[in-house]
Amino acid sequence: MSVAAIGADAHGGVDQLYVETRELRLQGFLLFLVSDCVLFSSFIFAYLYLRNSGQGWPPPGIQRLDVAFAAWNSVVLFGSGATMHYALENFKHGKFIKYMWFLLATIVLGAGFLGGQAFEYNHLIFGEHVTWWGSGIFGASFFTLTGMHGLHVFFGVCYLTVLVLQSAAGVYTRGKYFGITAGTLYWHFVDVIWVVLFSIFYLL
Amino acid sequence: MAVAALHSGGIADHIHPEPQGFVRRYVFSLDHKIIGIQYLITGFVFFMLSGLLAEAIRTQLLNPSGGFVAPGTYNEVYSVHGSAMVWLVVIPLLTGGFGNLVFPVQIGARDVAFPWLNMLSFWIFPVAGLMLFSSFLMGAPTAGWMEYPPISLQGAAGTSMWCAAIFLVGVSSTITGINFVVTILKMRAPGMTFTRMPLFVWGQFATAPLLMIATTALAAALAALFIERQFGVPFFDPTKGGSPVMWQHMFWFYSHPAVYIMILPAFGIISEVLPTFARKPIFGYKLIAFSSMAIALAGFMVWAHHMFTSGLAPFLQLPFMIITYLIGVPTGIKIFSWTATLWGGKIHYTTAMLFAIGFVGLFTLGGITGIFLAAIPFDLHVHGTYFIVAHLHYVLIGGSLMGIFAGMYYWFPKMSGRLLNETLGKIHFWLFFIGFNGTFLPMHWLGVMGMPREVATYDPQFTFWNRFESVSSYLMTFAILIFFVNVLWSIRYGKRAGANPWGARTLEWQVPSPPHYYNFKHVPTVYGLPYDFSQPLPYSGLEEELTDSPPPVAAGAH
Ligand code: HEM
Ligand SMILES: [Cu+2]
Numbered sequence: 001m002s003v004a005a006i007g008a009d010a011h012g013g014v015d016q017l018y019v020e021t022r023e024l025r026l027q028g029f030l031l032f033l034v035s036d037c038v039l040f041s042s043f044i045f046a047y048l049y050l051r052n053s054g055q056g057w058p059p060p061g062i063q064r065l066d067v068a069f070a071a072w073n074s075v076v077l078f079g080s081g082a083t084m085h086y087a088l089e090n091f092k093h094g095k096f097i098k099y100m101w102f103l104l105a106t107i108v109l110g111a112g113f114l115g116g117q118a119f120e121y122n123h124l125i126f127g128e129h130v131t132w133w134g135s136g137i138f139g140a141s142f143f144t145l146t147g148m149h150g151l152h153v154f155f156g157v158c159y160l161t162v163l164v165l166q167s168a169a170g171v172y173t174r175g176k177y178f179g180i181t182a183g184t185l186y187w188h189f190v191d192v193i194w195v196v197l198f199s200i201f202y203l204l
Numbered sequence: 205m206a207v208a209a210l211h212s213g214g215i216a217d218h219i220h221p222e223p224q225g226f227v228r229r230y231v232f233s234l235d236h237k238i239i240g241i242q243y244l245i246t247g248f249v250f251f252m253l254s255g256l257l258a259e260a261i262r263t264q265l266l267n268p269s270g271g272f273v274a275p276g277t278y279n280e281v282y283s284v285h286g287s288a289m290v291w292l293v294v295i296p297l298l299t300g301g302f303g304n305l306v307f308p309v310q311i312g313a314r315d316v317a318f319p320w321l322n323m324l325s326f327w328i329f330p331v332a333g334l335m336l337f338s339s340f341l342m343g344a345p346t347a348g349w350m351e352y353p354p355i356s357l358q359g360a361a362g363t364s365m366w367c368a369a370i371f372l373v374g375v376s377s378t379i380t381g382i383n384f385v386v387t388i389l390k391m392r393a394p395g396m397t398f399t400r401m402p403l404f405v406w407g408q409f410a411t412a413p414l415l416m417i418a419t420t421a422l423a424a425a426l427a428a429l430f431i432e433r434q435f436g437v438p439f440f441d442p443t444k445g446g447s448p449v450m451w452q453h454m455f456w457f458y459s460h461p462a463v464y465i466m467i468l469p470a471f472g473i474i475s476e477v478l479p480t481f482a483r484k485p486i487f488g489y490k491l492i493a494f495s496s497m498a499i500a501l502a503g504f505m506v507w508a509h510h511m512f513t514s515g516l517a518p519f520l521q522l523p524f525m526i527i528t529y530l531i532g533v534p535t536g537i538k539i540f541s542w543t544a545t546l547w548g549g550k551i552h553y554t555t556a557m558l559f560a561i562g563f564v565g566l567f568t569l570g571g572i573t574g575i576f577l578a579a580i581p582f583d584l585h586v587h588g589t590y591f592i593v594a595h596l597h598y599v600l601i602g603g604s605l606m607g608i609f610a611g612m613y614y615w616f617p618k619m620s621g622r623l624l625n626e627t628l629g630k631i632h633f634w635l636f637f638i639g640f641n642g643t644f645l646p647m648h649w650l651g652v653m654g655m656p657r658e659v660a661t662y663d664p665q666f667t668f669w670n671r672f673e674s675v676s677s678y679l680m681t682f683a684i685l686i687f688f689v690n691v692l693w694s695i696r697y698g699k700r701a702g703a704n705p706w707g708a709r710t711l712e713w714q715v716p717s718p719p720h721y722y723n724f725k726h727v728p729t730v731y732g733l734p735y736d737f738s739q740p741l742p743y744s745g746l747e748e749e750l751t752d753s754p755p756p757v758a759a760g761a762h
Binding site: 017020023024027028031032034035036038039041042043045046049050053055059133134136137139140143144 | 218317318321378381382383385386389390391416417419420421423424425428431432435436437438439444445446447450453454457
C-alpha cells in the first residue's frame with residue numbers, strides 16, 4: 001500500500017470535508033505504519049531466535065560488525081530525521097524556502113546513509129571475511145533486516161523527491177499538506193526502526 | 205439534531221456520483237456493497253474448487269490402501285485444500301464478503317473510509333487464488349496448510365508459489381483490516397456510539413486489527429520461507445544453523461489469531477440472526493461485544509498450544525496451557541448469552557435461524573474439544589491425529605461455515621431483493637447437518653484410537669468409520685449443491701423480499717433491498733441499541749428512505 005494509493009481518494013478545497021478526509025488518511029497511514037512495524041518485529045524475532053539458538057554470536061568464523069562506521073552512518077540518518085522535522089515545522093509556519101532547503105538536506109542525508117550502507121555491504125561481502133545473504137544465519141538475518149530497512153530508506157528518498165517536485169509545483173498549501181505530514185511520519189518511523197536495528201546488531 | 209448539523213457538509217454527507225457503465229459499476233466498483241458481493245462470488249467459487257479437493261481426500265480414504273490418487277498427489281491435495289479453505293474461502297467470505305456488504309450500512313455510513321483501497325484489496329484476492337491453484341501445475345505444496353519445514357523446503361516449485369499466493373492474500377487482508385478499523389472509528393453516523401453498534405459491527409471491529417497485525421507477521425514468515433527456498437538464505441534449515449521450530453512460532457503467532465479472524469465475524473452474524481428470529485433483545489450485549497475484544501487480544505498469547513510436541517521448555521508450555529484455558533471463558537460467555545437469548549423467545553424457525561442454532565450447538569462441541577486439546581497431557585496423546593481434524597472442522601464448518609450460511613440466508617434478500625427458497629433451504633440445512641456430523645464426529649474416536657492425519661493410507665481396523673465418513677461427506681456435498689441451486693434459482697425466481705422481510709431492526713433493513721449506491725438519502729441519527737423489540741426503532745432521519753423522493757445530490761462531484 002502506498003501513500004499515493006490513499007491519496008487517490010483526495011478531494012479538493014479546504015473545507016470540512018477535507019479536514020475529515022485528512023483525519024481518515026492520517027489514521028489509515030498510522031495503521032499502515034503499525035503493520036509495517038509488525039513486519040520488522042517478526043524478522044527481529046527471527047534474528048534474536050537464531051542468535052540464541054546455540055552456536056554463540058557471531059557464529060564461528062565471522063567477525064563482529066564494525067560499530068564505529070555504523071555509528072557515524074547512524075548519525076547521518078538521525079540528522080536527516082532532524083532536518084525533516086524542521087522541514088515540516090517551517091512549512092507549517094509558511095516559510096517555504098527554508099522548508100525546501102531542509103527537505104533537500106533530508107534527501108541528501110538519506111542518500112548519504114544509503115551510500116554508507118552500500119560501502120559497509122561491499123566491505124562485508126568482498127572484504128577479508130566473506131559473508132553474504134546465503135552464507136549462514138548471520139548473513140541471513142543481517143542482510144534481510146538491514147536490507148529491508150535500506151529499501152524503506154530508498155522508498156523514503158524517492159517519496160521525498162516527489163514531495164520536492166510537488167511542492168515546487170505548488171501542490172501543497174498551508175491548510176492542505178497531508179503529503180508532507182505523511183512523509184515526515186514515515187521518515188521518523190524509518191529512523192526509529194534503525195535505532196532498534198543498530199542496537200541489536202551492533203551493540204548487543 | 206445538533207449532532208447531525210455538525211456533520212453536514214462533512215464526510216458523513218459526502219456522496220460520490222453514481223458510477224456509469226458496466227465496468228465501473230460491477231467490475232472495478234468502488235461501492236462497498238458491490239465489492240462485498242464480488243468477494244462472496246469469488247469466495248464461493250474457490251469454495252467449490254477446494255470442496256472438490258476435499259471429496260478427493262474422502263474418496264481416497266474409502267479404502268485403507270487408498271488407490272484413488274498417488275500418495276504424493278494426496279499430500280498435494282490436502283495441503284491445497286486446507287490452504288484454500290482458510291485463506292481463499294472462510295477469511296475472505298467473512299471479512300471482505302459479509303464485512304463489506306453489511307457493516308458500513310449498519311453504522312450508517314455511505315461507504316468505507318478508503319473505497320479505492322477496498323477495490324484494490326478485492327482484486328488482489330482472485331489473482332492470489334489462481335496462483336495458489338496453479339501451484340498444482342508445478343508440483344503443489346505437500347506439507348499441509350501449515351507448511352512446516354524441512355518438508356516445505358524440499359517441496360517442488362509449487363511451494364514457492366504457495367508462499368507468494370498466501371503473501372498476496374495477506375496483503376489484501378491487511379488493507380481490508382486498515383480500511384475497516386478506520387471506517388468503524390471515523391465513519392459512524394451521528395449518535396452511533398460504540399455501545400450502540402450492532403454486534404456484527406463489533407465482530408468486524410475485533411477482527412480488523414487481527415487482519416492488520418497478525419497477517420503481517422505471517423507475511424514475514426512467508427517471505428523468509430520464500431527467500432530460503434529461492435535463494436538458499438538459511439532461516440529454517442537446521443543443517444545450515446536455521447530452526448524449523450522458528451517457523452512454527454512465526455506461523456502460529458499468525459495462525460492462532462487467524463482462527464479468531466475466522467470465527468469472530470461469524471459470532472457477529474449469529475448475534476444478529478438469533479435476536480431477530482427469537483424476537484427478543486440479545487442477552488448480554490456488552491458481554492458479547494467486549495468478550496470479542498478480549499478474545500482478539502488474548503488470541504496473541506496462546507500460539508504455542510499448537511507446539512506442545514515440538515520440544516518447548518516445560519516452563520514455557522504451562523503458561524500457554526493456562527492462557528488457552530482462559531480464552532475458553534469469553535467464548536463460554538458468548539455461548540451462554542446466545543442460549544439465554546433463545547430462552548423463552550418466540551422462535552421463528554427460518555433457515556437462517558436453523559443455521560444459527562446449529563452453529564451454537566456444533567461450535568460448542570468444537571470449543572469443548574479445544575479445551576481438551578489445551579490440556580498438555582491429552583494433547584501429547586492426540587496431536588497429529590484425526591482428533592485435531594475433528595476439532596478444527598467442528599469450529600470451522602460447524603462454526604464459521606454455518607455462520608456463513610446463516611448470513612447468506614439472512615442477507616441474501618438485502619443484496620438481491622429476493623428471498624432464498626425456504627424449502628430448499630431447510631433441505632440444505634438438514635442434509636448438511638447430518639452429513640457434517642456423519643463425516644466429522646467419528647474422527648474424534650478415530651483420533652483417540654491413534655489414526656494419524658495427513659496420511660494417504662490407514663490401518664484396516666479403521667475401515668468402517670472411514671467409509672461411513674466418506675459417504676456422509678458425499679451427502680454434505682450434495683447439500684451444498686442444493687444451496688448453489690437455491691441461490692441461482694432464487695436470484696431470478698425467488699419471492700420478492702421488500703425492504704425488511706424479517707422484521708429486523710438494524711439499519712440495513714430500513715433502506716430498500718438492494719440499497720441505493722449511496723446507502724441513505726439522509727444520514728440517520730441513532731438514539732439507542734437496535735435490539736429492543738418492544739420499542740420503536742431508535743433512528744431518525746429515515747422517513748424518505750422507502751419513498752420515491754429524489755436521491756441526494758452528489759456533493760463531492762468531481
Ligand atoms: C475454545 C476455544 C479453542 C481452544 C481452547 C482451542 C484449542 C486448540 C488447540 C490446543 C489446538 C492444537 C491441537 C494440536 O495440534 O495438538 C487447536 C487446533 C486447531 N484449532 Fe482450536 N481451539 C479453540 C477454538 C478454535 C476456533 C474458534 C477455531 C477456528 C475457527 C479453531 C481452529 C483450530 C485449527 C484450524 C486447529 C488445527 C491446526 C492444525 O492444522 O494443526 N480452534 N485448537
Ligand atoms: Cu490455536
